[in-house]
Amino acid sequence: MDIVTRLKPLFARLLEIDxxxxxxxxxxxxxxxxxxxxxxNLILALEEEFGVMVDPEDIQRLDTFAGLCAYFEQRMx
Amino acid sequence: MTDISDPATxxxxxxxxxxxxxxPAIPSLVIANQTAxxxxxxxxxxxxxxxxxxxxxxxxxxPLVPYFVYQAARAGFQARLWLSGYADWQTVxxxxxxxxxxxxxxxxxxxxxxxxxxxxxxxxxxxxxTDRVTAIVTRAASDxxxxxxxxxxxxxxxxxxxxxPLTPYPAMGLYxxxxxxxxxxxxxxxxxxLRAMTARLPGVYLFNACLWNARWGNDLMTDPRLxxxxxxxxxxxxxxxxxxxxxxxxxxxxxxxxxxxxxxxxGTLWGGILGEDGYDGIQxxxxxxxxAYRAFQEAGLDLYxxxxxxxxxxxxxxxxxxxxLERHPxxxxxxxxxxxxxxxxxxxxxxxxxxxxxxxxGLDSLVFLDDNPSERALIRQMLPEVxxxxxxxxxxxxASFVRSIAEFETLSLSDEDRQRGGMYHAQTQREKxxxxxxxxxxxYTSLExxxxxxxxxxxxxxxxxxxxxxxxxxxxxxxxxxxAEIEEKISNPAWRVYAMRVLDRFGDNxxxxxxxxxxxxxxxxxxxxxxxxxxxxxxxxxxxxxxxLMERIQEExxxxxxxxxxxxxxxxxxQDFYHRHGFTAMQTTSQxxxxxxxxxxxxxxxxxxxxxxxxxxxx
Numbered sequence: 175m176d177i178v179t180r181l182k183p184l185f186a187r188l189l190e191i192d193x194x195x196x197x198x199x200x201x202x203x204x205x206x207x208x209x210x211x212x213x214x215n216l217i218l219a220l221e222e223e224f225g226v227m228v229d230p231e232d233i234q235r236l237d238t239f240a241g242l243c244a245y246f247e248q249r250m251x
Numbered sequence: 252m253t254d255i256s257d258p259a260t261x262x263x264x265x266x267x268x269x270x271x272x273x274x275p276a277i278p279s280l281v282i283a284n285q286t287a288x289x290x291x292x293x294x295x296x297x298x299x300x301x302x303x304x305x306x307x308x309x310x311x312x313x314p315l316v317p318y319f320v321y322q323a324a325r326a327g328f329q330a331r332l333w334l335s336g337y338a339d340w341q342t343v344x345x346x347x348x349x350x351x352x353x354x355x356x357x358x359x360x361x362x363x364x365x366x367x368x369x370x371x372x373x374x375x376x377x378x379x380x381t382d383r384v385t386a387i388v389t390r391a392a393s394d395x396x397x398x399x400x401x402x403x404x405x406x407x408x409x410x411x412x413x414x415x416p417l418t419p420y421p422a423m424g425l426y427x428x429x430x431x432x433x434x435x436x437x438x439x440x441x442x443x444x445l446r447a448m449t450a451r452l453p454g455v456y457l458f459n460a461c462l463w464n465a466r467w468g469n470d471l472m473t474d475p476r477l478x479x480x481x482x483x484x485x486x487x488x489x490x491x492x493x494x495x496x497x498x499x500x501x502x503x504x505x506x507x508x509x510x511x512x513x514x515x516x517x518g519t520l521w522g523g524i525l526g527e528d529g530y531d532g533i534q535x536x537x538x539x540x541x542x543a544y545r546a547f548q549e550a551g552l553d554l555y556x557x558x559x560x561x562x563x564x565x566x567x568x569x570x571x572x573x574x575x576l577e578r579h580p581x582x583x584x585x586x587x588x589x590x591x592x593x594x595x596x597x598x599x600x601x602x603x604x605x606x607x608x609x610x611x612x613g614l615d616s617l618v619f620l621d622d623n624p625s626e627r628a629l630i631r632q633m634l635p636e637v638x639x640x641x642x643x644x645x646x647x648x649x650a651s652f653v654r655s656i657a658e659f660e661t662l663s664l665s666d667e668d669r670q671r672g673g674m675y676h677a678q679t680q681r682e683k684x685x686x687x688x689x690x691x692x693x694x695y696t697s698l699e700x701x702x703x704x705x706x707x708x709x710x711x712x713x714x715x716x717x718x719x720x721x722x723x724x725x726x727x728x729x730x731x732x733x734x735a736e737i738e739e740k741i742s743n744p745a746w747r748v749y750a751m752r753v754l755d756r757f758g759d760n761x762x763x764x765x766x767x768x769x770x771x772x773x774x775x776x777x778x779x780x781x782x783x784x785x786x787x788x789x790x791x792x793x794x795x796x797x798x799x800l801m802e803r804i805q806e807e808x809x810x811x812x813x814x815x816x817x818x819x820x821x822x823x824x825x826q827d828f829y830h831r832h833g834f835t836a837m838q839t840t841s842q843x844x845x846x847x848x849x850x851x852x853x854x855x856x857x858x859x860x861x862x863x864x865x866x867x868x869x870x
Contacts (some may be wrong), residue, residue: 187281190288211313214477218314218487219280233480 198240267298287317309367392444778814
């Protein structure tokens with residue numbers, strides 16, 4: 175399963191949005207439910223899903239859907 | 252089964268069933284969040300007790316909340332949480348029209364970080380003298396008391412005050428512990444002041460975060476990455492255990508308490524099977540695995556002293572089991588610790604009803620522990636009021652498991668509590684009880700039992716021989732055979748060797764039944780051996796096995812079948828086996844009784860709840 179397909183349902187469920195509405199540039203700026211607390215949840219859920227730890231520098235930096243996909247794609251390869 | 256990956260399929264009405272049957276014990280972060288959100292948004296859910304909780308805190312706890320709401324729901328609560336701001340815990344308490352007081356609270360949790368209440372104890376400790384440290388501790392304890400008193404003046408809510416974990420890296424390093432008033436001693440003194448305060452103030456209890464942290468470990472339960480980037484001190488690994496720890500306090504606070512722990516014997520109180528391994532062969536003592544069972548018994552003894560009533564519910568021969576409890580040198584729990592000992596071959600649902608009636612307590616006061624999942628399923632199905640817990644697979648975990656049962660927790664202890672076990676033991680009176688085990692058949696059906704008749708092979712012969720060697724309780728003749736003797740019988744045209752495997756929805760119970768049949772000539776057949784491991788007893792397997800074999804004899808043109816019951820010290824459970832299945836006693840000698848069945852009169856009814864599969868002999 176590719177990374178986008180794996181991430182989308184997780185995003186949709188945590189942020190309470192439609193999978194169809196998720197775009198590469200989805201971010202706290204255009205998704206109202208994506209606040210700083212949900213950001214922690216997203217990072218933790220992704221860590222749980224992929225079994226990796228996100229570096230502290232990246233926790234705040236990774237704030238778009240495409241950015242997170244690319245990050246985990248690279249960490250998993 | 253509800254697909255919990257899809258929020259659309261969450262139950263609208265059947266929340267309680269979903270929570271009891273489907274909700275995972277350890278939820279993923281997504282499931283915890285999604286479920287908690289729905290629980291908090293849904294108006295009063297039938298079957299769940301509403302609970303309004305306010306939390307005064309000083310750092311990010313939001314990711315913990317869904318886990319708490321989730322686990323509270325599994326425990327029967329619909330919890331709604333309100334969290335204070337990071338820095339306004341004092342003002343919201345003191346302000347009558349603050350959000351804290353905007354509605355009635357059942358519980359107020361004070362979960363402050365050390366740095367918020369006593370910054371001097373958390374940072375910059377190294378440069379301080381003793382007087383200054385004493386002043387900080389006194390001030391922090393007094394601030395907390397002011398806060399808690401305010402909370403109690405404003406409402407009737409119980410207050411749960413969290414104490415403080417010791418610091419793993421004190422300012423003075425190892426010297427901290429050597430010196431007279433180090434950083435950790437200061438934290439300890441503050442904790443002691445909080446304990447004294449909670450003991451003094453009614454309705455105020457201590458949440459021992461220090462103990463919790465010691466159990467799980469600071470390195471595992473905190474995440475400096477999250478603390479420094481997001482203000483959350485807790486690690487992801489901490490979320491579920493911490494939620495569960497809060498629930499251990501919540502249950503006694505909300506009056507959820509059970510009185511009586513009912514224990515199985517074989518495989519639970521000791522390792523092995525008394526009827527097969529014998530008094531000397533069961534595992535209990537100072538070496539592994541006996542020491543694991545001993546630790547479990549010690550935990551049981553602690554519960555006894557805490558006021559929990561102990562009882563035994565076991566399928567065993569009573570004289571042997573009692574004797575073992577009384578005389579076995581390694582036993583920690585003795586007969587006088589048990590208010591009720593139910594040891595016989597009846598089904599366990601009946602046992603538990605007797606225990607409740609005898610102790611004059613409700614079934615909803617019982618907690619049932621049994622290593623056998625099918626016994627647990629029986630009780631869950633027939634007596635849902637009883638709390639049936641899944642004992643861990645390994646006995647190593649038994650002791651910590653029983654010590655963690657929240658339903659036995661109490662936040663205050665009276666002298667009567669300490670003596671309760673003994674009182675019940677003394678007052679036990681037997682009362683007659685109408686046996687209403689109506690739906691046993693439903694239970695058997697729900698087990699989805701399958702009997703697989705196996706051909707004797709190189710793989711099964713050792714087990715067949717072993718069963719004839721080891722099986723004592725359900726063994727009609729107790730004829731012991733070696734592997735060579737079994738092989739000989741297989742190749743003898745006058746003999747038939749049957750081995751049976753029992754499967755159910757919990758898995759494969761293995762090869763657990765053996766029958767040896769011998770053609771006596773003139774269409775007469777005899778059971779030389781008929782035995783079942785007690786692992787599968789009490790589930791009508793013996794009836795199905797017998798009828799299956801009688802059908803085979805009919806196929807072989809047999810007209811009559813007979814069998815001996817040869818009594819031993821241990822095979823009492825098999826005593827009335829032939830009688831129960833319509834056999835007629837023909838002859839009694841010093842060896843036993845010979846029973847006979849006329850196959851031309853038809854066969855007893857095959858229980859409808861079995862599927863039977865044949866594995867053909869390849870020979």
